[in-house]
Amino acid sequence: MSGGSAIRGSRVGAGPMGEAERGESAPRITVSFWCANGHETRPSFIDDPNTTVPALWDCPRCGLPAGPDPNNPPAPPRNEPYKTHLAYVKERRTDEDGAKLLEEALSNLRARRSVRGKATAKVLAQKSAQQKDSATAQKATAKKPATKKPAAKKAPAKAPAASKAAAKTAPAKSKPSAKKAPAKAGAKK
Numbered sequence: 001m002s003g004g005s006a007i008r009g010s011r012v013g014a015g016p017m018g019e020a021e022r023g024e025s026a027p028r029i030t031v032s033f034w035c036a037n038g039h040e041t042r043p044s045f046i047d048d049p050n051t052t053v054p055a056l057w058d059c060p061r062c063g064l065p066a067g068p069d070p071n072n073p074p075a076p077p078r079n080e081p082y083k084t085h086l087a088y089v090k091e092r093r094t095d096e097d098g099a100k101l102l103e104e105a106l107s108n109l110r111a112r113r114s115v116r117g118k119a120t121a122k123v124l125a126q127k128s129a130q131q132k133d134s135a136t137a138q139k140a141t142a143k144k145p146a147t148k149k150p151a152a153k154k155a156p157a158k159a160p161a162a163s164k165a166a167a168k169t170a171p172a173k174s175k176p177s178a179k180k181a182p183a184k185a186g187a188k189k
Contacts (some may be wrong), residue, residue: 033066035059036073041066 027047034040039061045053056074059066065074093101 029053031068032070033057033059033068034070034073035062035064035066036076037062037064038073039066040070 028044029047030042030044031053032040032042033056037059039059041057041059041061043057045051053068056065056067058064064076067074089098
């Protein structure tokens with residue numbers, strides 16, 4: 001015995017089946033479009049006097065434009081090769097403009113470098129002057145006689161008892177002895 005559901009094969013939330021339940025569809029016309037590769041595409045449009053059918057339609061198979069005339073399909077679009085940034089710049093500027101811009105940029109760069117070079121030289125001169133001043137100050141302090149009184153000598157501190165005991169129990173260090181090399185397996189004795 002098979003137990004089942006009366007609505008087997010339909011999904012939950014599905015509406016009633018059949019055209020009568022959904023209402024009448026709008027009147028449609030089907031127009032054929034052909035691409036340069038000979039593919040036919042047949043999209044449907046509403047049949048209304050206010051609706052205009054487009055002159056071109058993209059072919060879903062190859063992506064080329066398609067037209068309503070099968071004997072005279074539209075030509076495929078011309079693909080422009082990739083342009084570099086320089087190619088776009090050359091379209092906007094002449095060679096003379098480029099030479100002027102290059103000379104202006106180089107003069108600005110040279111001016112910045114000369115200012116930076118002068119500033120660097122000034123900083124280096126300041127650093128060397130500071131080093132000379134510190135070196136002369138060190139020499140002056142080294143030449144002055146010591147005016148401090150010598151500190152009284154202190155008796156050496158006694159070692160703690162724990163370290164004396166550790167020193168007694170530690171084994172004496174001996175020189176490493178030369179060990180004999182083990183005999184080889186195939187050697188005669």
